[in-house]
Amino acid sequence: MADLKVKIGALEFKNPVLTASGTFGYGPEFEDFLNIDSLGGIIVKGTTLEARQGNAYPRMAETPAGMLNAVGLQNKGVDAFINDIYPNIKHYNTHIIVNVSGSKLEDYVTVVEKLNDLEHIPAIELNISCPNVKQGGMAFGTSCASATEVTKAVRAAYHKTLIVKLSPNVTSISEIAKAVEDEGADSVSLINTVLGMAIDAESRRPILSTITGGLSGPCVKPIALRMVWQVSQAVKIPVIGLGGIMNFTDAVEFLLAGATAIQVGTANFIDPAISEKIVHQLDAYCDNHRIRAVKELIGGLIV
Amino acid sequence: MKKYINDLTVCSNRRLSDDYFILGLTSSNALPEMLPGQFAEIKVDNNPNVFLRRPISIHDVDYAKNVLYMLVKIVGQGTQTLSTLKVNETVNLVYPLGNTFNMDGVTNVILAGGGCGIAPMLYLARHLHQKHIKATILLGGRTMIDILEAKEFKKYGDVFISTDDGSMGEKGFITNNSIMKKLSSFQRLYCCGPLPMMKVFAAIAKQQQVDCEVSLENTMACGIGACLCCVAETDKGNKCVCTEGPVFNINQLKWQI
Numbered sequence: 137m138a139d140l141k142v143k144i145g146a147l148e149f150k151n152p153v154l155t156a157s158g159t160f161g162y163g164p165e166f167e168d169f170l171n172i173d174s175l176g177g178i179i180v181k182g183t184t185l186e187a188r189q190g191n192a193y194p195r196m197a198e199t200p201a202g203m204l205n206a207v208g209l210q211n212k213g214v215d216a217f218i219n220d221i222y223p224n225i226k227h228y229n230t231h232i233i234v235n236v237s238g239s240k241l242e243d244y245v246t247v248v249e250k251l252n253d254l255e256h257i258p259a260i261e262l263n264i265s266c267p268n269v270k271q272g273g274m275a276f277g278t279s280c281a282s283a284t285e286v287t288k289a290v291r292a293a294y295h296k297t298l299i300v301k302l303s304p305n306v307t308s309i310s311e312i313a314k315a316v317e318d319e320g321a322d323s324v325s326l327i328n329t330v331l332g333m334a335i336d337a338e339s340r341r342p343i344l345s346t347i348t349g350g351l352s353g354p355c356v357k358p359i360a361l362r363m364v365w366q367v368s369q370a371v372k373i374p375v376i377g378l379g380g381i382m383n384f385t386d387a388v389e390f391l392l393a394g395a396t397a398i399q400v401g402t403a404n405f406i407d408p409a410i411s412e413k414i415v416h417q418l419d420a421y422c423d424n425h426r427i428r429a430v431k432e433l434i435g436g437l438i439v
Numbered sequence: 440m441k442k443y444i445n446d447l448t449v450c451s452n453r454r455l456s457d458d459y460f461i462l463g464l465t466s467s468n469a470l471p472e473m474l475p476g477q478f479a480e481i482k483v484d485n486n487p488n489v490f491l492r493r494p495i496s497i498h499d500v501d502y503a504k505n506v507l508y509m510l511v512k513i514v515g516q517g518t519q520t521l522s523t524l525k526v527n528e529t530v531n532l533v534y535p536l537g538n539t540f541n542m543d544g545v546t547n548v549i550l551a552g553g554g555c556g557i558a559p560m561l562y563l564a565r566h567l568h569q570k571h572i573k574a575t576i577l578l579g580g581r582t583m584i585d586i587l588e589a590k591e592f593k594k595y596g597d598v599f600i601s602t603d604d605g606s607m608g609e610k611g612f613i614t615n616n617s618i619m620k621k622l623s624s625f626q627r628l629y630c631c632g633p634l635p636m637m638k639v640f641a642a643i644a645k646q647q648q649v650d651c652e653v654s655l656e657n658t659m660a661c662g663i664g665a666c667l668c669c670v671a672e673t674d675k676g677n678k679c680v681c682t683e684g685p686v687f688n689i690n691q692l693k694w695q696i
């Protein structure tokens with residue numbers, strides 16, 4: 137048994153395996169398949185101030201080694217989360233992190249103020265990188281000025297661990313990472329989905345109702361690894377890596393590239409038990425390589 | 440209902456025609472209870488071009504033999520690869536998923552399926568029969584090869600058939616079959632098949648004030664309510680077809696009919 141604990145800011149995680157927002161529901165969806173408490177943490181679906189219906193169907197297209205989605209942040213709003221969902225999941229013995237999304241600066245602030253009071257939510261993941269909403273969303277994450285602005289406002293309003301989730305759809309992700317670090321983010325997570333598109337040659341129409349959508353799955357892994365590597369060189373705060381992690385070797389690769397923790401996303405759709413398996417296999421990997429603490433792997437790339 | 444992720448063993452793979460096959464799957468453990476209308480998310484191995492699981496309906500379950508049957512139409516790489524499964528090979532299922540048909544408050548119903556839309560109907564017919572509810576079955580397709588399992592259905596009720604080319608049963612669209620003239624004598628219409636066909640059935644049922652349930656086949660990623668990709672528009676907003684469906688009453692759906 138290796139020591140799997142890692143720290144993000146002041147928050148200690150029992151292991152570095154978290155589940156990615158929008159791919160794990162709120163947890164109960166997966167209770168038949170795994171023990172939620174075995175995970176380092178779960179990041180729940182993107183939550184906005186008001187309820188959102190999301191985009192029209194079709195919202196999904198399978199692509200080589202991955203998928204496009206255009207869900208568009210369908211959720212019942214932060215009040216419904218607090219009143220109807222939180223009471224049913226707060227007993228989990230793992231960190232529950234809320235992914236906060238919005239299209240206006242004030243909305244982000246109002247949402248995080250409400251989340252401050254929830255005892256069993258020790259952190260938020262600020263989503264400034266959703267490609268599937270018309271206003272705001274990714275727009276906040278694609279320039280240093282707006283990323284700075286939203287992080288500053290949220291930092292002032294939120295008192296616990298603040299993770300900012302970055303978009304890969306930028307020229308220099310390291311610059312954005314540095315900007316949010318400067319505003320007091322405790323950590324950055326990357327990557328959100330890569331903007332993409334799918335076309336049906338028979339009907340000559342786009343497959344998604346929104347024409348473009350967000351690409352995820354193993355096809356984005358090399359991009360994500362490269363970005364985690366670059367960002368972890370550029371900032372001092374811990375980096376949470378994700379993008380195409382399907383198994384424990386993928387997870388190890390992200391740790392070696394510089395990630396302190398990882399998130400499992402689209403892989404949950406292929407094997408709903410995969411995140412717990414990765415925890416156990418990571419443990420076995422450490423034992424096999426005579427590594428006493430998983431921390432030793434972080435940034436351990438030999439170049 | 441508890442969901443499982445299990446490797447099942449192929450015990451039969453019967454080709455019905457170039458396009459259709461029926462997989463028989465068994466397990467060393469007793470199969471869990473499954474309801475008509477429910478489906479499984481099947482993992483397609485040995486084909487790198489297929490990434491996501493494929494949703495396939497529960498076609499029938501023989502609990503005495505511990506065998507689950509799935510009727511599949513080959514339409515692309517996923518279903519093509521499944522068609523090559525051999526006896527004793529294993530296949531991974533997440534199941535049983537979704538809701539079921541409403542079988543309450545009726546004594547005389549009609550089931551309509553076009554092409555592969557009959558897949559969930561056989562297990563429904565079996566359940567109706569067990570509940571002593573009189574079932575009439577209407578099958579349709581382009582040509583006689585698309586009329587599947589008519590013999591099996593006959594065990595549970597009278598069977599009416601339509602083919603577009605008249606090669607079997609009445610000539611014409613399934614929605615124009617002569618039994619449809621008597622639709623108002625049934626208390627409920629259950630229907631599954633291509634979306635345009637279901638909408639025609641729904642419109643006729645609505646007009647004649649016959650209760651109508653349809654089984655939707657929206658594209659899916661997770662099948663368990665986590666990704667929100669599979670939604671249908673309902674009177675209560677977007678609902679996941681994988682958890683709150685696939686069966687919907689047409690009064691719930693925002694169909695322009």
Ligand SMILES: Cc1cc2nc3c(=O)[nH]c(=O)nc-3n(C[C@H](O)[C@H](O)[C@H](O)COP(=O)(O)OP(=O)(O)OC[C@H]3O[C@@H](n4cnc5c(N)ncnc54)[C@H](O)[C@@H]3O)c2cc1C
Nearest residue numbers: 493494495496510511512514515516517518558656657658
């Ligand atoms: C709840 C549910 C139950 C189902 N039950 C059955 C069943 O019992 N038997 C059966 O044969 N099929 C069933 N289907 C449909 C089946 O899932 C698809 O045909 C299959 O996923 C296609 O995979 P493929 O890789 O062969 O084709 P792909 O390469 O994925 O697709 C081939 C073509 O079919 C179209 N297509 C694929 N999936 C769908 C869909 N869901 N709706 C409309 N068009 C689609 C694609 O756009 C493409 O043009 C069901 C679907 C759902 C959601």
Ligand SMILES: Cc1cc2nc3c(=O)[nH]c(=O)nc-3n(C[C@H](O)[C@H](O)[C@H](O)COP(=O)(O)O)c2cc1C
Nearest residue numbers: 156157158182205263327328352353379380401402
């Ligand atoms: C269906 C779907 C919904 C998603 N919803 C959200 C969301 O609400 N908020 C968010 O920050 N990221 C969301 N994401 C992005 C994932 O959390 C993750 O960043 C991305 O999919 C890359 O990781 P993966 O390749 O492991 O899936 C979503 C992804 C998918 C596939």
Ligand code: FES
Nearest residue numbers: 662664666667681
């Ligand atoms: S397929 Fe994922 S929610 Fe229905």
